[in-house]
Amino acid sequence: MANGGDSIQVDVSQPSIGDGALGAAGLAVDLVAARRGESPLVQAMRRLGKSTTALAGLVIVAILVLVAIFADVLAPDSPIASDQTQTFASPSADHPLGTDQLGRDMLSRVIHGARVSLAVGVSSVVFALFLGVPLGMIAGYYGGRLDSVIMRLMDLVLAFPVYLLAIILMIMFTPTAGPIGTIKVVAAIAIVRIPIYARLVRGSVLSIKEKEYIEACRALGVRDPSIFIHHVLPNCLAPIIVTTTLGIATAIIVEATLSFLGLGTQPPTPSWGWDLKANVAFIQANPWLSLFPGLAIFVTVLGFNLFGDGLRDALDPRLK
Amino acid sequence: MRLYLLKRLIQIVPTVVMITFVVFLMMQSIPGDPVVALLGDAYTEEDAVKIREAYGLDQPVLVQYFIWLGKLARGDWGISILTGRPVLQDVLVRLPVTLELIVLSMAVALLIAIPAAIIGALRQNTWADYTATSVAMIGVSIPEFFVGVLLLLAFSVGLHGVLPSSGWVYLPGTCPNMVCGVSFWGNMQHVLMPAIALGIGRAAILTRLLRASMLEVIRTEYVTTARAKGLSEGPVILKHAFKNALIPTVTVMGLQVGFLIGGAIVVETLFAMPGLGTFGIDAIIARDYQQVQGFALITALAFVIINLLVDITYTFLDPRIRYA
Numbered sequence: 001m002a003n004g005g006d007s008i009q010v011d012v013s014q015p016s017i018g019d020g021a022l023g024a025a026g027l028a029v030d031l032v033a034a035r036r037g038e039s040p041l042v043q044a045m046r047r048l049g050k051s052t053t054a055l056a057g058l059v060i061v062a063i064l065v066l067v068a069i070f071a072d073v074l075a076p077d078s079p080i081a082s083d084q085t086q087t088f089a090s091p092s093a094d095h096p097l098g099t100d101q102l103g104r105d106m107l108s109r110v111i112h113g114a115r116v117s118l119a120v121g122v123s124s125v126v127f128a129l130f131l132g133v134p135l136g137m138i139a140g141y142y143g144g145r146l147d148s149v150i151m152r153l154m155d156l157v158l159a160f161p162v163y164l165l166a167i168i169l170m171i172m173f174t175p176t177a178g179p180i181g182t183i184k185v186v187a188a189i190a191i192v193r194i195p196i197y198a199r200l201v202r203g204s205v206l207s208i209k210e211k212e213y214i215e216a217c218r219a220l221g222v223r224d225p226s227i228f229i230h231h232v233l234p235n236c237l238a239p240i241i242v243t244t245t246l247g248i249a250t251a252i253i254v255e256a257t258l259s260f261l262g263l264g265t266q267p268p269t270p271s272w273g274w275d276l277k278a279n280v281a282f283i284q285a286n287p288w289l290s291l292f293p294g295l296a297i298f299v300t301v302l303g304f305n306l307f308g309d310g311l312r313d314a315l316d317p318r319l320k
Numbered sequence: 321m322r323l324y325l326l327k328r329l330i331q332i333v334p335t336v337v338m339i340t341f342v343v344f345l346m347m348q349s350i351p352g353d354p355v356v357a358l359l360g361d362a363y364t365e366e367d368a369v370k371i372r373e374a375y376g377l378d379q380p381v382l383v384q385y386f387i388w389l390g391k392l393a394r395g396d397w398g399i400s401i402l403t404g405r406p407v408l409q410d411v412l413v414r415l416p417v418t419l420e421l422i423v424l425s426m427a428v429a430l431l432i433a434i435p436a437a438i439i440g441a442l443r444q445n446t447w448a449d450y451t452a453t454s455v456a457m458i459g460v461s462i463p464e465f466f467v468g469v470l471l472l473l474a475f476s477v478g479l480h481g482v483l484p485s486s487g488w489v490y491l492p493g494t495c496p497n498m499v500c501g502v503s504f505w506g507n508m509q510h511v512l513m514p515a516i517a518l519g520i521g522r523a524a525i526l527t528r529l530l531r532a533s534m535l536e537v538i539r540t541e542y543v544t545t546a547r548a549k550g551l552s553e554g555p556v557i558l559k560h561a562f563k564n565a566l567i568p569t570v571t572v573m574g575l576q577v578g579f580l581i582g583g584a585i586v587v588e589t590l591f592a593m594p595g596l597g598t599f600g601i602d603a604i605i606a607r608d609y610q611q612v613q614g615f616a617l618i619t620a621l622a623f624v625i626i627n628l629l630v631d632i633t634y635t636f637l638d639p640r641i642r643y644a
Contacts, residue, residue, distance in 0.1 A: 156338065156342070159335065159338065159339060159623075160339065160342075160578075161577070161578035161579075161581040161582060161619055161623065162578050162579065162582055163578075163579075163581065163582025163583075163585060163586075164343075164581065164582070164600075164616070164619060167585075167601065167604055168343065168346050168347070168604060169346075171350055171604055171605065171607075172346060172349060172350050174351065249461065253463050256463055256465075257463060257465065257582070257586055260463075260465050260586060260589075260590075261585070261586065261589060261601060263605075276465065276466065276469065277465075280469060280472070280590065283469070283472055283473065283476070283477055284476075284477055287473050287477045290469050290473075291469070291470075291473065294463075294465075294466035294469050294470070295466075297463060297466060298458075298461055298462050298463070298466055301461040301462070301463070302457070302458065302461035302462075305457065305460060305461045306457065309457070
């Protein structure tokens, strides 16, 4: 039984913007590169460097990471200090994006919001990776009853509509503010996404384990953990990397959505989703307020999607 | 085919039981007590015991679940602790709102995606293709609620507020009681922005996918053959290429259901619509066990039925696919 959570795997098979004419041409380039003695990794980096989409995405992501790291320096004001004399101020020199109903500087909130968004996006995916990849590897490599148990468990999670599960998990964890609250959001999103990696890796491992080099390893007496790390993992890395990048984009949207529903990051911690929701109530009188947090979410997700698309084309030219 | 349908319909049962059971366990493990919330300041131990008994909340969790399941088999979806109304009645009142939203949003998605993908694939690497693919990239990156906010800014705040920002006017025939507003035009005004907000993201995903499969299909030999036979471009594209390119698209449309349900929660919350999405989120937050079970049940049913419809659609798209 499949559900919406699969869309990332589907994403992997989608071509990206401006691809197309490659294919035969891309193969010719590869042959030249191979003759030059370049490793597949160097070839992939070369292709990545040539992709405008990937570079555009990388620039957006890099800027956002810098904004998140240097938020304290970049933000003109505190994102949580309220100034009751300055509520709902229109954009001005003092407050370039205006202030909200508590008189908090919107620009500072949007800048600080990058922290929660990126932290949740990246760490939930890393979490899901660390649990999903080994599970998929074990299931695929050993097969049999272990495989059935692991994959049925994964199917159970996948049988749920993503948001229903994430929402109930958040209610179970009780949303709170601060770092603990952020960890809860990370956990909820990670749990929902573990099966995606488990399935992806299991599929790759099923074909890799039949390869002769794995048989050779076993004949040489290499132990299983070593086979996993040195021989199986590197050979299923490409789809993992692509799914991870695109997965960060999805995780950021899920975080924003949970916060929008009031179940994600809690105030006063600045979060784009929450700010958008809080300010929609005042959309008639102060239309700009809900615009900026939304734009921030959009640009961030776009950055990761562009980069992920470019990465997929670079890592797996056959998909073109 | 009939036997296959019967088999599939029977398979719905374990899936639905599993989803509702897990939701039941999860809801029970949430800290807090709905009875305390219900009684509020008037809480006394005696009343609490009475209410727990009346709703079967004093039973062990597993027993509670099987009682629920037993009632369900007789068509009883339970009674909400907090509102005192039968859950099925509330679900049936809200179902048409969400169904209308989802059907119209899929219509929006297909209306945008089909022409965009066909033009993109036929005019590959021209400005038309680049426009279609770039817009699709923007579409997959923009969350539903932000599309909704942009629409609100354009049509409710700007343009003299031509479209209402919240609330609902029922379609004739779906009004649950005597006091609700009923009008076709009023309904269209209320559903337009939510349907677009929910449809845009789907349109983008379908455009990307359909364009990719069209590109693959138009290079196949049977398309060349069709052209060689002297068929004009229209039938070649629509009958030979498009129909075959639709198969992966239909699969993804089925997979999108999970996201559509989540999207419906978000969009209904943003536009304050009285649909199943707002019903579900309110029930979960209020810990109204019976209502949450009802929501999980209708969600699970929607899920399996749509997946079944997807499988049946295959047989129309590709007559070689047969289910015995």
